[in-house]
Amino acid sequence: LALLGTTGVRAEGAAFPQRPITLLVPFAAGGVADLTARIVGQAMGALLKQPVVIDNRPGAGGVVATSLVVNAPADGHTLLLMSNASAVSVHLFKKLPYDVTRQLAPISTLGFFDLGLAVPAHSRFKTLGDVLSYAKAQPGRLTLGSIAPGSTQHLAAELFKWRAGIEATVVPYKGSPALMNALRAGEVDVGFEILSPLLPQLSGQALRLLAVTGPKRFAGLPQVPTVKEQGLAQYEVDSWNALAAPAGTPESVIARVAWAA
Numbered sequence: 419l420a421l422l423g424t425t426g427v428r429a430e431g432a433a434f435p436q437r438p439i440t441l442l443v444p445f446a447a448g449g450v451a452d453l454t455a456r457i458v459g460q461a462m463g464a465l466l467k468q469p470v471v472i473d474n475r476p477g478a479g480g481v482v483a484t485s486l487v488v489n490a491p492a493d494g495h496t497l498l499l500m501s502n503a504s505a506v507s508v509h510l511f512k513k514l515p516y517d518v519t520r521q522l523a524p525i526s527t528l529g530f531f532d533l534g535l536a537v538p539a540h541s542r543f544k545t546l547g548d549v550l551s552y553a554k555a556q557p558g559r560l561t562l563g564s565i566a567p568g569s570t571q572h573l574a575a576e577l578f579k580w581r582a583g584i585e586a587t588v589v590p591y592k593g594s595p596a597l598m599n600a601l602r603a604g605e606v607d608v609g610f611e612i613l614s615p616l617l618p619q620l621s622g623q624a625l626r627l628l629a630v631t632g633p634k635r636f637a638g639l640p641q642v643p644t645v646k647e648q649g650l651a652q653y654e655v656d657s658w659n660a661l662a663a664p665a666g667t668p669e670s671v672i673a674r675v676a677w678a679a
Contacts, residue, residue, distance in 0.1 A: 444480035446593030494671035525661040532632035553584035560586040563606035
């Protein structure tokens, strides 16, 4: 009986998690990825009985945060918030210091998000057609705001230029709050951003939405047409967030994190 009791205590002591979990986010605070991480982290912490610490490591298209995770112990205590940028980074850099497909273990998808094309409330552009007409009449004068290079927002802006056949300058900002400030101040003509950070700006009438980028209209803004509806039939973009751990993390730990997320 004593032996059985000791074994049970040891098994319980080795259970995951044994200490706080660090969730690395490759984006600045205040954006949708950061908000998603904090909401999910709070829920995970309550279920796993350990705090989940959000560690924002923006920059280099997610390379900084991802490098820290792939080199961390494969015990589930260091996790990565992934996004579209994680999947396409291999095509954006000549060489990465890791192999996403081999050095990360996927855990769970957290959500999918549409983007919006927003303009300042006082903008001359009333429709997406106005934007395209201006860009074609004034090549290179149109400015498109996004967040960090390599992000979904940044790639969405570049794809828009290509699909529309226009010359425009994409201006990346450090994060969503900086992009919102730039839009309100009229520093850029059009902003490409996930809808959730835009909604307070829209309700406060600081910004206007010209289009959404998904395959259909956003249910919360049924009056706003899609980009496809306004002439760019081949343009469709959405974003996603997911959790990953270092490759080699035990399947039991992966399953427990997925349950908590």
